[in-house]
Amino acid sequence: MNNSRFHILVASVLGVGYIPKGSGTFGAIAACLCVIALNAIFPLQNEIYQATLIGLTITFFFLGRVSSAITEDIWGEDSSKIVIDEVVGQWLSLCLIPFTWTNVGLALLLFRLYDIFKPFNIRSFEKYDKGWGVMLDDVAAGVWANVTLQIILLLFNFYV
Template identity: 40%
Template sequence: MLHEKWVHWVAFGFGSGTSPKAPGTMGSLAALLTLPVFGVLSWPLQLVWVLVTFMVGVWLCGRTATDLRVHDHPGIVWDEFVGIWIVFVAVPLTWPNIVLGFLLFRFFDVIKPWPIRWLDRKVKGGFGIMIDDVLAGVMAWFMLQGWLMTDWSARFF
C-alpha cells in the first residue's frame, strides 16, 4: 500500500495535482520549480531526462489511473511535468522564455489541436495519458524556438 501511495504522489505531481482548481496548470507551475536543476544539464542530457521520465511516466500514470479506476484523472499531472521539460530543452532559461514557454505549453495542452485531440481521445493507458502532453510540449518547443530565432524576441526582451 505504501508503494501505491508513493506512485500516486509522484503521478499527482508531488501533490500539485490535488489542487481543486486547474490541477493541470498547477502541475505545470510546479514543474517550473524544477527548471533550475533541469537547466544545468546539457541538452543531450535534457533529452535523456525527458525520455526516461516519459517512460517512467507511462508506468506511473497508467498504474495510478488503474488504481483510481479513472482514465486520465485530472489530478494526474506527471504528464505536465514531462511536457514542460520538453518545452525547455536547449532553451536559455530567462524569465521571458520561461513565461512564454509556459503559456505556449498551456495553450497547446488546453486547446489540443490535431493530432493532440485525436490521440487524447483514442489512445488509452499510461501512454495515452502521457502522449498528448508530450505533443503539446513539442508544439510549444517549436513555437518557442521560432520566437527565439526572430528579431522580435530581441526587440521585446
C-alpha cells in the same frame, strides 16, 4: 511504501495533482520551478543543464506512463490528479531552449495553450491506453510549444 503509493506520488507530482482547480497548470508551474532550480545548479554550464533536462524528460516520460496506467485504475481515466504528464510536456517545451526567465514564461504560456486547446490533432493521442494517451497528448503539446518558441526566438532574433 507500497508500489501504488509510489506511483500515486509520481503521477500526482508529490501531491500537486490534488489541488482542486487548475492542477494541470500547477503541474506545469512545478515543472518550471524544477527548471529554474536546475539552472541554479548549473548556471554557466548550458550543456550539462540541457543534458540533465533532456534526461529527466525522457526518464519521467516512461515512469509517468507506468504511473499513469496504474493510477488510472485507482482514479479513473485521465484523472485531473495525474499531472506528471504536464511536467513532462512542460520540460519538453524547454528542451534546447536557452534558459531565461522570459523563455520559461513563454514556454509555460505556449504549453498550457496547446495543452488546453489541443490544436494540430493533439487530442488524437488521448485514444491510447495503459498510460500512453495520458502522456502522449502532453508530449505533443510540449513539442508544439517548443517548436513555436524556437520559431519566435529565430524570427525575432532574441534569446532573452
